[in-house]
Amino acid sequence: MTVIGIDLGTTNSACGYWTEDGPKLIPNRLGELLTPSVVGLDEAGAVIVGKAAKERLIDHSGSTVAAFKRLMGSDHKIMLNKKLFSAPELSALVLRSLKEDAEAFLGEPVTEAVISVPAYFDDNQRHATKLAGELAGLKVDRLINEPTAAAIAYGLHQKQEGTFLILDMGGGTFDVSILEFFDGVMEVHASAGDNFLGGEDFVEAMVDALLNELQIEKSSLDVRLLQTLYMQMESAKRRVSQMDTQEILLDFGGEKIRWSLTRDWFSRVATPLILRSKRPIERAMSDANLSPAQIDDIVLVGGSTRLALFRSTVGRIFGRLPSTHIDPDTVVALGAAVQAALLSKNSALDDMVLTDVCPYTLGTGVVNEDSPQQGLYFLPIIERNSTVPVSVVRRLATAADNQTELQLEIYQGENRLVKKNIFLGQLNIKIPKAPRGKEEIDVRYTYDMNGLLEVDVTVVSQNKTYSKLIQRNPGVMSEKEKEASLKKMAALKFHPRESEVNRALIAKGERLYEASLGDKREKIAAILSQFDAILDRQNVNEIKKAQLQVKELLESLDSEDWL
Missing domain, CATH: 3.30.420.40 (ATPase, nucleotide binding domain)
Structure with a gap:
């Protein structure tokens, strides 16, 4: 297989x-x-x-x-x-x-x-x-x-x-x-x-800079106009390396503005x-x-x-x-x-x-009473760029007298304060009562080739180990939630594979129709009408031939190349 x-x-x-x-x-x-x-x-x-x-x-x-x-x-x-x-x-x-x-x-x-x-x-x-x-x-x-x-x-x-x-x-x-x-x-x-x-951030910066120059509030634009503007900026970004200046027709709900995007402007925005x-x-x-x-x-x-x-x-x-x-x-x-x-x-x-390698540092929070800073400090256990799979153990001791439970918090990051790092999870460990510093635990972090972390904590005096595979994190489902999601996915309707080409062509034609005016719009409407008629006849060979023709025609009319 x-x-x-x-x-x-x-x-x-x-x-x-x-x-x-x-x-x-x-x-x-x-x-x-x-x-x-x-x-x-x-x-x-x-x-x-x-x-x-x-x-x-x-x-x-x-x-x-x-x-x-x-x-x-x-x-x-x-x-x-x-x-x-x-x-x-x-x-x-x-x-x-x-x-x-x-x-x-x-x-x-x-x-x-x-x-x-x-x-x-x-x-x-x-x-x-x-x-x-x-x-x-x-x-x-x-x-x-x-x-x-x-x-x-x-x-x-x-x-x-x-x-x-x-x-x-x-x-x-x-x-x-x-x-x-x-x-x-x-x-x-x-x-x-x-x-x-990434590319999305460059487009976001372009949109924000343009609206700022035109003194238009982003919140004043409806979703469709804003999405069109993002598409235009995406298209312009892809062409900016080949063209010194691009003329773009902006439509802000009836008010049309012709705007020149220069390579220098993009450079200032993107720097x-x-x-x-x-x-x-x-x-x-x-x-x-x-x-x-x-x-x-x-x-x-x-x-x-x-x-x-x-x-x-x-x-x-x-x-x-x-x-x-x-x-x-x-x-x-x-x-x-x-x-x-x-x-x-x-x-x-x-x-x-x-x-x-593990691209980031993994560690836990520890108390440092010698510092005036509030909160836990980050103790690195697996340093960033350690070759994986890797397993590292550190020995820690209790911070207070007569503790009966120790809460080990697991973090990822590079800051010395845990509150500025990413919280991944926690592990609760039962320990015998003893003076502070007397009870010790061995904390082992194991990181594998899939980038998944396993934490083992052993109470030294009892030789008892608590383990946790980090998985109950934001966006991660329990088994019950996963089962419910699978049922939801199974209930969704999916279009047959053979109709996907037709759906894509029709969707592209409708987008171009919406974005066009005059003769161009009429030409696109005629192309789509002819294609609809061919689909209605359900002749497989005729449909395949028409798909190629419609694709070529629409691509020749697509001036906004944002694919």
């Missing part, structure tokens, strides 16, 4: 598998390699995923959602047509779509997968990703960090050894990893990142975000104890690394331009497919070994 590799992205997702010729991507039901990470419900309550859903973002914004990956690991819920969905449930719908595409392409059931996650995803977010896989009917054999997956695909493709810096900026996150490839071993030396820095990207790079280089001259190559991953401003900034830091000969949108899925083959013990990859 084939184990697939999945890149579950903020903007787009993709999947692949291993072949005799190396990793290959699996096309979706539209014949495309990238599936937009967008989910919607139509008027009948049926689920729409991917391109067809993305085409509905403007005109059906109340029943369509994108960029929900940024909510993974949180309690946030999203309302679609009066139904509440969590981020793992929405991600599961994307994964289910990829799973069905893989099954149709491979001609066999697909039940196991390797899923990529940002290197800087915390424990909560990793659990939420595994949950999404389970809800989609997949056994998640391994979570692989996105930069590591990219490095695997790049290393195998290039067949060269050395030390590589992987810069991965997608729609929602920015990851930095430093890896060394030698003698069939891919060793991660350091990781750093920013979970809230604060670009400067934020330098900090994770510098931290990873420092943790790996490397100088820029010791980096053999710089590999860019994720669509946002196409920005010329980002590439020139990286060039100034390292004194040379990064590699741009690999597709930043698909390399993670290819690497995840390689990892899937490794787990399947594929004979062609038996000689390859992969190591990874």
